[in-house]
Amino acid sequence: MTPFVISFLFGSTPECQFSARDAQDSIRAGMEREGRRGCQLCADSLRCSAHLGFQLHVHSSEHSPTLTKPEENSHLRVFLLLFRGVRQAQWLTKTKLVQGLPAAVLSIAENPAHQLQEQEEAVHRAIAHARLWETTEVAPRREKYCPVLFEDLIHLCRSMSMKYPSLARRMLARNYRIAATWERESTLLQIRGLNGILMNSMTPIPPIASKEEILATKDHVLETFYPISPTIDLQEVIVYQELNDTGFKDGYPYSHPHTLYFLESANNRPNRFRPEQLRAKMLMFAFGNALAKARVLYGNDPQVLEQPIVVQSVGTDGQLFQFLVFQLNTTDLVSNDGIKNLVWIDSDQKLYESAQCVPEVKKRVVTKPTGIYGLQPETFKKFLALYLHGTV
Amino acid sequence: MSLSRGVRRPIKLLIWAPCPSAVPQLCKMAACRGRRLLWHGRCWFSQDPAAPPPTPAPAPLYPPIVASHTAKSKVAKRRRLELFYQQVHEAATIEEKLRLYGKLQRPKYMVYPQTFALNADRWYQSFTKTVFVPGLPPRAPPAAAKAPEPGAGAAEALEQGTATAGAAASGAAEALQPGAAAPGAATATKPAAEAAAELDLGALRDLACDALLQESFYQNKKRPFLYRDQDHTPAPFLTQLASSFAAFLCKRNPLLAASSLDLNPEINYYWHHGEEVVVHGHRKGRVDPVRFQIDDKPHLQIRVPKQLPEVVPLESDLGDVPVVNHKPSKLPLFKKQYENKVFIGSKVADPCCYGHTQFHLIPDKLNRQRFKVANLEDQIEVVYRANGIASLFAWTAAQAMYQGFWNEADVTRPFVSQAVVTDGKYFAFFCYQLNTLALTAETIQKSSRKNICWGTDSKPLYDVVEDGSVKGFNDEVLLQLVGFLLNRPKEL
Numbered sequence: 001m002t003p004f005v006i007s008f009l010f011g012s013t014p015e016c017q018f019s020a021r022d023a024q025d026s027i028r029a030g031m032e033r034e035g036r037r038g039c040q041l042c043a044d045s046l047r048c049s050a051h052l053g054f055q056l057h058v059h060s061s062e063h064s065p066t067l068t069k070p071e072e073n074s075h076l077r078v079f080l081l082l083f084r085g086v087r088q089a090q091w092l093t094k095t096k097l098v099q100g101l102p103a104a105v106l107s108i109a110e111n112p113a114h115q116l117q118e119q120e121e122a123v124h125r126a127i128a129h130a131r132l133w134e135t136t137e138v139a140p141r142r143e144k145y146c147p148v149l150f151e152d153l154i155h156l157c158r159s160m161s162m163k164y165p166s167l168a169r170r171m172l173a174r175n176y177r178i179a180a181t182w183e184r185e186s187t188l189l190q191i192r193g194l195n196g197i198l199m200n201s202m203t204p205i206p207p208i209a210s211k212e213e214i215l216a217t218k219d220h221v222l223e224t225f226y227p228i229s230p231t232i233d234l235q236e237v238i239v240y241q242e243l244n245d246t247g248f249k250d251g252y253p254y255s256h257p258h259t260l261y262f263l264e265s266a267n268n269r270p271n272r273f274r275p276e277q278l279r280a281k282m283l284m285f286a287f288g289n290a291l292a293k294a295r296v297l298y299g300n301d302p303q304v305l306e307q308p309i310v311v312q313s314v315g316t317d318g319q320l321f322q323f324l325v326f327q328l329n330t331t332d333l334v335s336n337d338g339i340k341n342l343v344w345i346d347s348d349q350k351l352y353e354s355a356q357c358v359p360e361v362k363k364r365v366v367t368k369p370t371g372i373y374g375l376q377p378e379t380f381k382k383f384l385a386l387y388l389h390g391t392v
Numbered sequence: 393m394s395l396s397r398g399v400r401r402p403i404k405l406l407i408w409a410p411c412p413s414a415v416p417q418l419c420k421m422a423a424c425r426g427r428r429l430l431w432h433g434r435c436w437f438s439q440d441p442a443a444p445p446p447t448p449a450p451a452p453l454y455p456p457i458v459a460s461h462t463a464k465s466k467v468a469k470r471r472r473l474e475l476f477y478q479q480v481h482e483a484a485t486i487e488e489k490l491r492l493y494g495k496l497q498r499p500k501y502m503v504y505p506q507t508f509a510l511n512a513d514r515w516y517q518s519f520t521k522t523v524f525v526p527g528l529p530p531r532a533p534p535a536a537a538k539a540p541e542p543g544a545g546a547a548e549a550l551e552q553g554t555a556t557a558g559a560a561a562s563g564a565a566e567a568l569q570p571g572a573a574a575p576g577a578a579t580a581t582k583p584a585a586e587a588a589a590e591l592d593l594g595a596l597r598d599l600a601c602d603a604l605l606q607e608s609f610y611q612n613k614k615r616p617f618l619y620r621d622q623d624h625t626p627a628p629f630l631t632q633l634a635s636s637f638a639a640f641l642c643k644r645n646p647l648l649a650a651s652s653l654d655l656n657p658e659i660n661y662y663w664h665h666g667e668e669v670v671v672h673g674h675r676k677g678r679v680d681p682v683r684f685q686i687d688d689k690p691h692l693q694i695r696v697p698k699q700l701p702e703v704v705p706l707e708s709d710l711g712d713v714p715v716v717n718h719k720p721s722k723l724p725l726f727k728k729q730y731e732n733k734v735f736i737g738s739k740v741a742d743p744c745c746y747g748h749t750q751f752h753l754i755p756d757k758l759n760r761q762r763f764k765v766a767n768l769e770d771q772i773e774v775v776y777r778a779n780g781i782a783s784l785f786a787w788t789a790a791q792a793m794y795q796g797f798w799n800e801a802d803v804t805r806p807f808v809s810q811a812v813v814t815d816g817k818y819f820a821f822f823c824y825q826l827n828t829l830a831l832t833a834e835t836i837q838k839s840s841r842k843n844i845c846w847g848t849d850s851k852p853l854y855d856v857v858e859d860g861s862v863k864g865f866n867d868e869v870l871l872q873l874v875g876f877l878l879n880r881p882k883e884l
Contacts, residue, residue: 011689014674018621063821116403122811123745125652125744126398128741129652129738129742132739132741133739133741133742134654134657134737134738135658135739136733136735138662147655147656148654151653151655152652152653154635155635155638155652155653156637158635158636158638158639158641158642159642159648161640161642161643162642162643162649168595168599168636168639171603171606171607171613171632171636172632172635173438174628175628176611176612177612245417245612247611247612248606248610248612249611249612250611251610251860252606252610253602254602254606263653324661326693370741372723
C-alpha cells in the first residue's frame, strides 16, 4: 500500500470545472516550482493534455531500491487544486457540508454589544490604508495589500480585548508546520507543511453541533465521483514516518488551534487559488489541525470523540472572504459509514466592491474620485464574530 | 543729488556713483521705486510742514524693476530661488508641496540608520542638529508622583503605582502557567488603595514570556537560514510582543485603540544641510547644498491620529550639537541620485498622520558578538543611538512636512515620537522631539532651536531561555516599554 500525500497536481479531466488553459497554467506553474519537465508518460512539453497532463510520482520500493530516506517535502507546496474542490475534500475528510455559518457565530455577529466603536469607519480606514495609502507608489500590488489588510483587521479585532480581557489569551503563530496522517478506505493520506497563520488559544472552542445533529450525520452519504477516484490528483510518495504533529511542543500554553488564516496574496492567477480551491484548502488544513490535536488528546486509535474539536478558518485574497467552521466528530475515517465530521462554509463574501486608486476622469471631469466603494460591513462582522467565538 | 536721482535712466544706473544714504536701496531693487517715491514725499514734508498731507502716491506707471529671471547673475539666481520658495509656500495641497520640494534630483548622501560606521551617532547628530541627552525624559504618570531625575524616571514612577497589583496578579497568573517566567522583583510597598490605578504587570510579563517561549522554544522550527537568525526568532517575537501589548493596553490608552499598526513600513525623508563646492562634472565649482536622504524600514510602527505632547518647550537648549569638521563622505557615506521621497508610512490622506512608537530590529551583521570579536565594544551602543536618532529624525520630520512645514516654514509646535531599538534580547529606548526643520545653510543661522533626542543604553529583557522557561526576566525594561506605549496627549 503506497501512501498518498495531499498535494497537489491538477488533472485536467473532462468533467473539471476549468478550461484547459487554466489547467495548463496551473500545471505549468506547479511544474516550474518543482523543476520538472513535461509529462512523464509521453515526455512531451508542458502542454501535454493527452495524458491528463499530470505527473505521477510512483516511488515504490520495487522500482527504486536505492531510496533510503523519505522523500522529504516534495509534498509541502500547498498547490492544492483538487479538481472537485470542496466536494473532493469532503470525501477525503469524511465531512458533511452545511452552507452558511452556524447560528452561534451568526448570533455573535448580529449582537451590537460585540462591535467596536465606529466600526464602519474603522473598517473603511483599514481598507483604505491597505488599498490606497500604504505605499509610495500609486497603487499597491496584491502581495502588499493582502497581508496589510489582514494585519489591520486583526489589529481592530484585538482592540476588542478592551471589552473582553480574556481575548488577550490568544497568540498568532506564523510559519508553523502541521503534520497529520489518516487512513481513508485503504488509502493512507497525509497532510503536511506550512499552511497559513494560526491563531492559538488557551481554551478550546465549545462544540457547535448538538449530539442529535452529530448522530444525524450517520445517515448522510458521502458523494463519490465514480469512475474517478477521489485521490486522482494527489501525489504518491513513500514516507517512513506516519507523523502527527500539531507544530508545537508539549506544554505549550496556547495549545488549542482556534482560527487559521489563509492569505492568497500572489499577484498572478496561477499562483493564487480560486475561491473553490481556497475553500478546499481551508477545509483540508482545518481538518489536519483538528486531527493532529485529536491525536494528541485522544491517542491514535480511531474513535468517535466525546468532545468534538472545532477549528475555524478564514481565507481571503484581499477582497473576497471565505469563512469556514469545522467540527471534528470522529477519527474513525476508514469506512464511509458512521458519524461524519461537520463543516459550515460561508463563501465569497465581499468586503468592499472596488478600490479606486486613481480618480477616474472622463472628458476632464472627475467622474469617480479616489476611495473605497461598496463597503459591506457584514463581512467584517462575521470576521469579528469568528475571532470572538469561543470567548464570548 | 536728489534731482539727478529723479531723472535717472536705467542705463545710467551702472555709472551712477551711489550716495551713502542710497546704498541700502541698492540691495532691494524691487522696492527701489517705491522707496524713492517715499523719499520724495519725505523731502516735501521736511520742506513744508504746514502743507496739507500729500495725496497717496499714484499707481506706478512702470512695472517694478526686479532682477531678471533668466539672466546668468547672482541676483537672478536669488530671484529664481525666491520664486521657487514662493511657489512652495503657495502650493494648494500637501502632495503638491512635497512634489515641488523634492522635484530637483541631484546626487545625495544616503544615510542608513543601521550602520556599522564608527561613531556614526555623532555624525548623525551633526547632520540633523540634534542634542543627545542620556536617559529618558521625566514623565508624569497618572497615579504616582513625578520621578526626581531622568534615567529610571519612567520605571520608578510606574513601579510605585503598579507594584501592589502587579505582585498579587503575578502570583495568581504564575500558578496557572506551568511553563511561565521566573518572577521579577516587584515588591509591594504601597497600600491597596493604589491598586485602583493598576497596571496588570503580571499579565504583561506573562504575555511577553509566552511570546518569547513560543518563538524560541515551543514552535517546531527548522534551523535558521544562514545569516538570517534575526528572521527566525527575534522578528516574530517582536511583532507578537508589540501587537499584543498594544492590544492589552488599549483600555488604558484610548489612543492605541484608534491607532494604525504597520508591519515593515517605509519611512523616507530628504533634506539639505550645509554647503559644499561641486568637485567635478559640468557643474564644477558651484556652491551646492549638501543633500541627504534617509530610507528606513522599521520592523513595526504605530501611527496615531493625535500628536504626542511636547516633552520640553520649543526653544529649549539642553546641550550642544557635536560639530564634525569633515565631509560626510568620510563617515563613510555615499552619494546616489534617485527620487526624493518624503513618506511617514502612509500617504497624506491617512488620518493617522502622527507617529507614536517605532520598533527597530538590529540586523545580523550588526550583532554584539561581531563587535566584541573586533574589539569594538564601545561601538555597540553607537549602533543603537545612531539608529534611534536617524530613524526618529526622519519620521518626525516627515510628519512635520505632512503638516505643511518645511525648512523655509519652520515648525510652530514640536513633534514627538518614540522608538524601541532591539536585537531580540537587548532593548534600548529613544524619545525624539523635533523643534526645527531649518537645517539649510541659510536658515540654520537664523534659527537657534535644536532637536533633542533622549535615549537609554541597551539592557537585556531576559538572561536566557531554557527548558521552557525564561530566566532572569528584567521588569525594568518591561516597564519602560509599557510606559512608552501608554504615552498619550494630556486631554485623553
